[in-house]
Amino acid sequence: MRYSQAFIPTQREIPSEAELISHRLLLRAGYMRKLASGVYSWLPLGRRVLRRIAALVREESERAGAQEVLFPALQPLELWEETGRTGMDVLFRLQDRSRRDLVLGMTHEEVATDLIRSEVRSYRQLPLLLYQVQIKFRDEPRPRGGVLRCREFMMHDCYSFHTSQECLDRAYGKMRVAYARALARMGLDFVTVEADPDGFGSTNHRFVTLVDSGEDLVFLCDSCGYAADSDRCELGDPGPAEPIEADPLKLVRTPGMRTVEEVTAFLQVPAEKLIKTLLYCTQDGDVVAALVRGDRDLNEAKLERALGGVAVEMASAEVVERITGAPVGFAGPQGLEGVRIIADRELQIGGNWVAGANQADAHVLNVNAGRDFQVDLWADLRAACDGDPCPRCGGELEALYGIEMAHIFQIGTRFSEAMGAYFQDAAGQECPVYLGSYGLGVSRAVAAIAEQNADVDGLLWPATVAPFDATVVCLNAAQDIEVAEEVYGMLQEASISVLLDDREERAGVKFKDADLIGIPLQIVVGRGARDGWVELRVRGRDVREEVAVADIVGRTLAMRRALISELDRTAAEAEAAVR
Ligand SMILES: [Zn+2]
Known part of the structure; x- marks a missing residue:
């Protein structure tokens, strides 16, 4: 072309x-x-x-x-x-x-x-x-x-x-x-x-x-x-629970404090002392309360799996108000009626939690599973984080x-x-x-x-998927187009797909476009052309070879083979890894 x-x-x-x-x-x-x-x-x-x-x-x-x-x-x-x-x-x-x-x-x-x-x-x-x-x-x-x-x-x-x-x-x-x-x-x-x-x-x-x-x-x-x-x-088992002495429940005013950040800042407690109570409606029309630690995120796919493959949707503000008697942001697991409670296993460790009070502008301190609410199902619910233990070997994820x-x-x-x-x-x-x-x-x-596969100058196509195998950049079309045409013809004859830059543009523009487009092999027809020399370059790599016009097909094919066999080696490794 x-x-x-x-x-x-x-x-x-x-x-x-x-x-x-x-x-x-x-x-x-x-x-x-x-x-x-x-x-x-x-x-x-x-x-x-x-x-x-x-x-x-x-x-x-x-x-x-x-x-x-x-x-x-x-x-x-x-x-x-x-x-x-x-x-x-x-x-x-x-x-x-x-x-x-x-x-x-x-x-x-x-x-x-x-x-x-x-x-x-x-x-x-x-x-x-x-x-x-x-x-x-x-x-x-x-x-x-x-x-x-x-x-x-x-x-x-x-x-x-x-x-x-x-x-x-x-x-x-x-x-x-x-x-x-x-x-x-x-x-x-x-x-x-x-x-x-x-x-x-x-x-x-x-x-x-x-x-x-x-x-x-x-x-x-x-x-x-x-x-x-x-x-x-x-996420694997969080480990054995230490027995904890349950302190008496205490209601505290938390006016307008709905988010974990607001509550922890206001009450001066770390987020891992909070229980997040998230209400979900199931496709069967039930409401479930999913509990995770305050510093954790719930993974909905895990919740659906824990429920036996039942699809869930976050409950609307109306449902939250009906179930908890409080606006969104003040839900807690204690005293919820007609709601299944599914808790993340991590909540088996520790106690005396901070939870919403199920009334507006209030939270409760020292909430404990068993005494203040019953968990219907313990499950792995929380989203994994960087550094969590590997479920297979205990190493770091x-x-x-x-x-x-x-x-x-x-x-x-x-x-x-x-x-x-x-x-x-x-x-x-x-x-x-x-x-x-x-x-x-x-x-x-x-x-x-x-x-x-890109750098500051443009695209860097792997040789297997590039739009053309090679581009012939003729720096001075007025002087050297004959040599460029000769190289172009020889490469095409050898079934190498080529883009010939034959435009009446400055050399700088042509180099910029060649780098932007990202064809892997660049054959520069420049000053040496009249003496029968061109330069073979590889886009994105520090490879520049002076090649006699007579040898350009052989060198281009060899370079192309080398680039493709690198990818073939990776493919063999990838195959071995999934076998
Ligand atoms: Zn592992």
Whole structure:
């Protein structure tokens, strides 16, 4: 491609709406443009990166035995009614001219299971792994970071169908390797973490790239390798409780003091002496009181797990007033009627707590479990923190932020039972099909790679996903274009994808654009050109070689191979780590 004819609208100024480095650079370097909130157009450079990422994931999923299909984005709502998933607020819904309800697919478990129930009769037809690379839709309440979290995006999704849990386990293992290898080959640094079994109620793992700008919190143990996301991260037993002498209850006035900070400052007690009483309404219409220490945060996913997978929602101010007889901010566990009390296990240690008095502007001192209130269930409810003990080995957990790149689930027979996807086993018995589901964000990967591979000058694409393998920068087009054209032709002949900067621009502008766009190999045609020499550089590295024009193809291929084999080595390590 000749730069003079290419559509690469770079910008010098920093786009004001973009906070993240990846978002700024992808806009500035002309990879994409925003159409509406969370909706982006991919320009030629961005489209090329997307294609190469998709190609990597295709290659790895075919290695795992998956076959490519293309399911419709437009799906009948009835399919979602069968699995009871129409209530999701991120589901885009619409009606056709005959007022039939449709959805725009955010995932394809229903569509894939529908296909299997009508096509698969016998155990001989299984297992089957079907994947696609397709545009997905999600009515995201808070689009963020450009294509990092948006409403229309490209995904790789795969569905596997099996006769048994053992067979599902094997495919799950293979897809786990496929995703680990694909992400590593893209140059992404990531961890695999155990995730909350909520949602599909079974084993699932997330692949999270570690970047400070990420919003997903994960916990890692250096000593034993335990890794879990914040919803999953278990906290071990807090240890034996020391007997404590319960002091008499004492009511204290706390006018207008609702938050932990206000109460602790006013009463001059540390936050870890407080009990936070949080009221939740369950999907079954019950109210539960969840208790955590004042210096802790409650994790709602843990609360839902403790309740046996029942969804909860924070109680409204009206419900709080009805149950406690006090405005929000003064709830305590003592004397609550018709409410189940679920307490974080950490509250088994210590006593003489400070709690809300269940009356306006008052708290109570010396509240004790057993004497002043009864706990219906002790559970692990609190959010994990940096430095908490590892649930496996007792070592120290490190909290890190990241971006979820992929998520894999063992769904089991839940959807096939709901939708009637059965097969006949060898004995002629009708059995439900086992389902596995796998998804990797292709457009999100563009942003994540950019977020992890950038410097002050611009993007630094890994050789496997770069829009072009090399760029030929002709510093003085008037004098040296013939040499540049010769190099360009030779590289293309050798199947190296090249962007030739043939513009009538100053050398400085061309270098700036080359660095901004971030193509890994730069071939500079400058002063030495008339004597048959060009310079080969690697973007972002201290590599500069004078190369004779006659040798440029060989050197470029060798350099490209070296860059790719670095990534292949990381992929082999990533594979070994998840096996
Ligand atoms: Zn550990």
